[in-house]
Amino acid sequence: MSVDRVKAFESLIQASTTAPLLLMPDFVLPFMLYVDSSEDVLGDALHQVQIINDKPVEGPICFIYRQIKATDTRYGVVMPHLGLRKAKLLSGRMCF
Template sequence: MLYDKDTLFEITVDRVKAFESLRQSLTTAPLLLIPDFKMPFKLYIDASGDGLGAALHQVQILNDKPVEGPICFISRQIKLTEARYGASQMKFLCLVWALEKPNYFLEGCVFEVITDCTTVK
């Protein structure tokens, strides 16, 4: 790591490969999977002071390997009245909102909700 301006930064093959991998990941749009309603879903949720967001994922077999990929992404801004919510209330708001939005994917299916909030877990 660089701590000050006098530290010498060495460019190595591993660092170049890591940079190229990061650049590829940041500049490539994610491939959306077609949902398989026989397989369980994963609903990732998160909320902040600015907005709510969720990503519906699923593990599918692609090229004989299990691969987790996105089915859909949803997000919205926080409303003025919601801006007064505490952190736990905001996460629960996000959970309820995320369950209502893509309900056509989740209704009658097995799914897991994944969040960083211990209250929601």
């Protein structure tokens, strides 16, 4: 392996083991839902502002994504977002 590849791998390990890590949800505080879609993928990120070390910090609670299926192409631009939220958030499926 080249030095650049080793550095890239170490950087990937560092990024995946440090902030932003997933926060535990606090159901007293409000949630923020970020929604995005492209031609191939739908994705949502559920965030919340929590107090960490006496500072308000916005962090992710969960990430949800899925690849667009052929039947999803029948909807308009807004509809895939609604389908993803209905399928994964409202059905009680676990976030990851």
